Amino acid sequence: MSQVVAQGVEGVEMDPYDIGWYVESADEETYGPVSRDTLGRWLEEKAITPNTLVNHCTQPEARPIADQAALKDRLPIEQQTKPVVGDRLEEAWPRKTRDRLALAEGSLPCARHKKPATLVCVRCLAPYCGKCRMKPFKKQFFLCRRCQASVFNRRFGALMLDSLLLVYAPMILTVVVLSFLGVEPTSVQLAMNIISLAALPLLFFRDSLFGGAGPGKRIMGLRVVQTADGHMPLTHIQGVVRWLSQFIPFFNLYDAAVPYRDPLLRRIGDRWAKTRVLDAPRKLEEAREKVARLLLKKGVQPLREVGLTMEELARIA
Ligand SMILES: [Zn+2]
Ligand SMILES: [Zn+2]
Structure with missing residues (x-):
């Protein structure tokens, strides 16, 4: 990608799948974003199952947790003898905004604020916080507010x-x-x-x-x-x-x-x-270089891609 990244500056490797997961409950309500750790805890507490549909904020479609490459080896997924359906997400999802935020935050910082990031932008590739998030929160945006x-x-x-x-x-x-x-x-x-x-x-x-x-x-x-x-x-x-x-x-x-x-x-x-x-x-390269520089200052190795390219985004009907 950019020259900034190509220099190979030392920094914490950024794993975009650490944060930014949306969960589709059996009653078709969508909850999130939540971090991968939260998904793991919910699995342990049996609030969700390996069959629960989830999508990362860079994915256009939801798939079962057990089919998500970024999740299946990292989460406590038990072998199912018979398929379990249903979930207790409505109970698990907190009422207060502050508590919801705690479920969303991971270890990555927002590229622009002194806050933990909760989502990842498909355009500038920045991890970003609630301040940088597009409203209304009900919709799932692929881009941060700035982009x-x-x-x-x-x-x-x-x-x-x-x-x-x-x-x-x-x-x-x-x-x-x-x-x-x-x-x-x-x-x-x-x-x-x-x-x-x-x-x-x-x-x-x-x-x-x-x-x-x-x-x-x-x-x-x-x-x-x-x-x-x-x-x-x-x-x-x-x-x-x-x-x-x-x-x-x-x-x-x-x-x-x-x-x-x-x-x-x-x-x-x-x-x-x-x-x-x-x-x-x-123009896209410029936006990504700018974010790469911000992240390097925070000691985070910037991303080169997030799975979904802008051209793939343009193909979504
Ligand atoms: Zn962005
Ligand atoms: Zn922010």
Whole structure:
């Protein structure tokens, strides 16, 4: 990964599976996050069984504890003679936030705060604390709050930049030049209409024409990929479809705001077109290097990967 990590600085090896587990109870309620130690204790107390479904915060799907490579050799899993189902999670799960936090904390520190971490971010690879956690807590986010906000804000910035570069700048320039040349106001108006008409297809195709990232996204370090493989740039048709939602008044405002609260960072337009917006590789590398430096300062050897890549995240439907 980064040069920072490649130097091989001494530090405590980071095990992301030490923290960040969600547990699905038999009544379909989800509890967590909890640490691996808590899972072990619950197994011993028979509050859960090896058949209980769990997923790490970097995993999109839950699997039985006995099938989790990161758990099965580390936890007291007894050989079952007959399959045990059901659990006593409702009793085991404390009412108070402070007690819940104690079940979530492991030995890893938050990359940014002087607090124990409870989850791991799939984008920046940082272990992070409750302060860095996205709300609402009911949803399982793959990214820490900082990363979720970074991607969202840059998308919004890219939209503003594209409107400015492709629509407003040509308009303003035309008005200035035509006025300077002494052209009649009616002709200036006509020229403006032509420009706004020409800008429309440009806005539609701005990302697909430039290999997955229009001027705004390029400046902001973003790219649009297909969910089919999480890697290929969007097609022209996908470019049109993902923009249709932006032409429905009021709905477009709602649609522009939803990616912030969506764990997969989707606009409604992205769902229709089967596209996702990801970081450009260099931008992702920057975010990870920054976290790597913070962790090394705390004596923790940074991660190189967490199992789920951003491209794999983009493939989740
Ligand atoms: Zn992050
Ligand atoms: Zn934190």
